[in-house]
Amino acid sequence: MSRFLSREALLAWLDGLREGGTVVVAPTLVEGVSLYRQVPVASEIDLDASVTVVSPKEWLFPASHTIFTVERKDGRVDLRENTFDGRAVLFGLHPCDALGVHLMDVPFLAEPADGSYRERRERTALVGLSCIRCRPECFCTSVDTSPDDPTHLDVMLTLVEGGYVVAAASDKGEALLASAKPEEKALSLPEPPAPEKLPTEDLPRLFRALYDDGYWGRLADRCIHCNICSYVCPTCYCFDMRDYPRGNTAERVQSWESCQAPGFTRLAGGHDTRGSKAAKMRQRFAHKFLYFPETFDSQLSCSGCGRCVRACPVNIDIREIISDLKKIGVSSVGSGEK
Amino acid sequence: MWAAEKSRANPLVPLPATISAVRELTIDVNLFQVQFGDGGGFPYRPGQFAFLSAFGVGEAPFSITSLNDEGGPMEFAIRRVGTVSTALHDMEPGSVLGVRGPFGNGFPLDTFKGKNLVIIGGGIGLAPLRPIIKNALVYRDDYGEVVVIYGARTHQDLVFASEFEDWAAVPGVRLELTVDREGPGWDGRVALVPAVIKELQPTVENAVAIICGPPIMIRFVLAELKAQGFENHQIVTTLESKMKCGIGKCARCNIGEKYVCQDGPVFTFDQISGFLEQI
Numbered sequence: 001m002s003r004f005l006s007r008e009a010l011l012a013w014l015d016g017l018r019e020g021g022t023v024v025v026a027p028t029l030v031e032g033v034s035l036y037r038q039v040p041v042a043s044e045i046d047l048d049a050s051v052t053v054v055s056p057k058e059w060l061f062p063a064s065h066t067i068f069t070v071e072r073k074d075g076r077v078d079l080r081e082n083t084f085d086g087r088a089v090l091f092g093l094h095p096c097d098a099l100g101v102h103l104m105d106v107p108f109l110a111e112p113a114d115g116s117y118r119e120r121r122e123r124t125a126l127v128g129l130s131c132i133r134c135r136p137e138c139f140c141t142s143v144d145t146s147p148d149d150p151t152h153l154d155v156m157l158t159l160v161e162g163g164y165v166v167a168a169a170s171d172k173g174e175a176l177l178a179s180a181k182p183e184e185k186a187l188s189l190p191e192p193p194a195p196e197k198l199p200t201e202d203l204p205r206l207f208r209a210l211y212d213d214g215y216w217g218r219l220a221d222r223c224i225h226c227n228i229c230s231y232v233c234p235t236c237y238c239f240d241m242r243d244y245p246r247g248n249t250a251e252r253v254q255s256w257e258s259c260q261a262p263g264f265t266r267l268a269g270g271h272d273t274r275g276s277k278a279a280k281m282r283q284r285f286a287h288k289f290l291y292f293p294e295t296f297d298s299q300l301s302c303s304g305c306g307r308c309v310r311a312c313p314v315n316i317d318i319r320e321i322i323s324d325l326k327k328i329g330v331s332s333v334g335s336g337e338k
Numbered sequence: 339m340w341a342a343e344k345s346r347a348n349p350l351v352p353l354p355a356t357i358s359a360v361r362e363l364t365i366d367v368n369l370f371q372v373q374f375g376d377g378g379g380f381p382y383r384p385g386q387f388a389f390l391s392a393f394g395v396g397e398a399p400f401s402i403t404s405l406n407d408e409g410g411p412m413e414f415a416i417r418r419v420g421t422v423s424t425a426l427h428d429m430e431p432g433s434v435l436g437v438r439g440p441f442g443n444g445f446p447l448d449t450f451k452g453k454n455l456v457i458i459g460g461g462i463g464l465a466p467l468r469p470i471i472k473n474a475l476v477y478r479d480d481y482g483e484v485v486v487i488y489g490a491r492t493h494q495d496l497v498f499a500s501e502f503e504d505w506a507a508v509p510g511v512r513l514e515l516t517v518d519r520e521g522p523g524w525d526g527r528v529a530l531v532p533a534v535i536k537e538l539q540p541t542v543e544n545a546v547a548i549i550c551g552p553p554i555m556i557r558f559v560l561a562e563l564k565a566q567g568f569e570n571h572q573i574v575t576t577l578e579s580k581m582k583c584g585i586g587k588c589a590r591c592n593i594g595e596k597y598v599c600q601d602g603p604v605f606t607f608d609q610i611s612g613f614l615e616q617i
Contacts, residue, residue: 068351070393070436077354077393077434112585115348238589241350241582245394252397254350257588265580265590268398268420271553273579273593273616283592291595 002189003182006163007047013180014042017089020179025059026091027052036090049092051135051305055234056097057104059090060120063231064255067116067241071249082116088124089176096138098128098152099145100234100303106296107237116254125176128153128169131193137306138195139319144299147192158189165189195304198319199326203300206329207290215328216285217278219321222314225280227258229308229316235288235301238264259283285321349585352391352436358411359431363497366418367462368427369403371411372437380440382406384447384469385576385604388439389584390414392425399581399599401466402440405473412437415465415497441584442603445470445548445574454482456540458559460531460551461490464497466576466603467550475508482510485540489516489531489555493524514538531555532562542567549575553617560607560614570607577603577610577617593617 005013018024024042027034027049034049036056071078093101101121108117131138131147140146150156154173157164166182168174230236240257243250257264260280266272274280292301302318309317359371372390382388382402391397398420404413418427429435447470455474459467467486474484486505490496496515506513516527516534527534531551540547547563549556556575563573579591579598591598594613596605610617 067348070354072393072434075432075434079351079354079436081348081351107587110586112349114583114585114587115350237587239582239587241397241588243391243394243396250394252391259589267578267580268423271578273591279616286595287589287592291592294595295597 001184002165002187003167003177004160004163004185004187005157005166005180005182009181010157010164010166011042011045014045014089014091016179017176018042021086023086023088024091025056025088036092045091047092047129050131050133051094051096051138051307053307053311054232055100055305055307056090056093057100057234057237059088060101060124061104061108061117061237061239061256064253065116066251067254069249069251073248084116084119084123086123088120089127090124091127093126093128093153094131094305095128095145095147095149095151095153096140096303096305097234098126098149099140099143100305101126102152103235103292103298103301103303104237106298107292110296125154125172126152127155127173127176128157129164130156130158132159132190134193134195135306135310137309137319138304139198139306140304141195142198142200142322143302143304145304147195148189160187160190196319198322200300200322203289203322203325204293206325207286209329210325211282211286211290213328215324216282217276219316220277220281223260223277223281223316224314225258225260225262226313227261228311228313229284230258230260231256232307232311234303234305234307259287285318289322289325349438350583352389352397352438354434355437357429357431357433357435360429363415363499364495367415367495367497368418370414370416370426372414372435373411374437382412382440383444384473385444385466386440386442387466387584387603388412388414388437388441390416390422390426391436391438392422392429393434393436395425396422397436397438397582398422399441399584401576401603403465403468405469405476407476408472415462415468417462438584441599443601445576445604447473450546450548451480452482452544454541454545455484456535456545456547457484457486457488458531458535458547458549458551459486459488460555461495462497463549463551463555464488465550467548468498470548471505475505475511478508478510482544483541484511485514485538486512487514487516487531487534487538489518489529489534489551491518492521493517493526494521530558532558535559535562535566539566542572545572547573549573556617557614570611573607575605575607577605579603 026045066082108114150169153169265274288301358373361369387401400414403415520528581591582588584599586597586600593616
């Protein structure tokens with residue numbers, strides 16, 4: 001027997017949570033584009049959303065976010081931290097995005113943890129939705145997840161005729177479902193789709209072998225440093241912190257940044273540790289396929305969502321890079337160019 | 339089910355502190371003494387650093403140039419070169435700034451014990467080395483001979499010049515100064531730092547070399563030390579790299595997979611020999 005929620009019952013459950021004070025963040029159409037936003041009412045959720053253009057990291061790690069505000073008064077400085085005291089449900093995550101959240105947890109929650117992220121993360125439950133179809137850029141089964149994988153989620157939903165099969169994937173999820181009142185039904189789950197499978201085995205070692213290869217420079221030649229790959233990526237977590245003054249007050253704002261941005265590593269005085277295009281490009285992929293797994297004793301820092309493939313204006317394709325690392329690495333025909 | 343407790347301290351939020359004194363070291367380097375409201379600070383080790391905030395302008399990392407064990411206020415020697423350092427230079431004693439820290443691993447002092455120290459600095463790079471020098475003066479018996487080789491572009495760019503006499507007066511401590519360009523008021527050595535190492539030929543046996551300076555100096559000093567017979571594990575440096583967070587997250591400061599903010603800023607050349615082109 002499975003637990004079943006009709007579409008109406010699902011929306012009623014979410015509205016009930018929302019009326020109880022829980023923020024519901026879900027894919028919703030913003031000028032025709034499906035994005036994760038706080039929804040005023042559950043009926044505005046885009047339940048059919050496939051992989052959204054921008055990942056749900058927007059909720060846990062906002063594109064820009066005030067960490068604190070200082071106010072100068074009578075020679076004193078008052079500092080007020082910006083905190084989140086509520087609760088949230090991040091709804092509609094496909095398994096790749098659940099893995100994306102996990103891959104964001106790994107660095108941000110490693111001590112010393114990022115305070116803003118930890119606060120939001122601890123107060124957010126993840127409700128997932130298994131995939132009924134793949135996009136052409138999807139490759140989640142190459143990176144430790146699959147279209148119906150509930151790992152890292154609190155609740156998993158699967159679309160069936162007339163509604164959803166609902167399953168708790170954690171204690172937090174079980175508690176969250178207390179108000180859902182699902183029906184017990186004998187239902188069979190649909191066969192999950194099968195995305196493209198890439199040769200991701202042994203990627204850190206292959207990367208190490210091609211670390212100094214001219215490959216990165218050739219790839220970087222066409223990068224226009226638009227940073228969109230980092231912004232749409234659910235696992236990219238580079239950030240900037242800047243001050244915005246206004247009269248007697250100033251805000252410190254933490255915001256997304258990209259390792260591809262000119263000036264990202266430039267010091268006052270001009271020295272730049274990754275000044276060349278090649279060094280920037282290698283950093284992006286070394287971080288995902290070499291540094292991250294080695295530093296955190298973890299899997300690759302990629303969720304297989306394919307967003308960067310879709311977004312890149314010059315067709316830099318992470319799937320191609322994975323295949324190239326395998327091809328060039330295995331045959332050991334590095335060009336030797338630097 | 340939900341996190342019950344309020345947010346724990348966010349390491350990205352600074353504590354307000356006050357500039358208690360400012361001293362001009364060179365035309366573009368000031369020494370700032372910084373204290374928290376209660377007159378104290380936080381404990382720190384030689385080689386660690388802190389982020390200073392000029393609220394409304396921004397935040398940048400600076401090495402702590404004082405020695406915790408001397409008990410005085412925290413000190414930062416800051417060259418006016420970027421937006422934050424310029425804003426700090428515009429501050430007067432009594433001004434409020436933000437402090438986050440301490441960060442970084444600091445120098446492995448335990449491994450220096452009983453050894454001869456060859457301390458090599460260039461320009462403002464003396465700032466993170468000063469606590470090592472002070473430490474070797476305070477705990478003189480813990481170390482063998484101490485040679486400080488310090489160079490700057492001109493003699494007017496030598497920082498902490500008013501302390502040189504005191505350092506050199508301590509038995510077993512030698513201070514060798516050099517400048518890149520001669521000028522009126524300087525009758526000392528005119529040579530690049532690596533040339534001074536070549537000239538002095540410091541003893542390699544039971545020695546550790548500790549370097550801080552601009553990357554170009556580090557490269558040539560490294561080559562000269564190797565020529566003198568120093569092994570990678572005997573050479574320690576403290577690196578500068580662009581950083582925003584100090585807690586291993588923002589992904590700017592890494593040299594290969596090493597995060598300068600957390601794994602460093604102090605490294606032996608054993609640890610970074612594969613990444614020299616990135617420093």
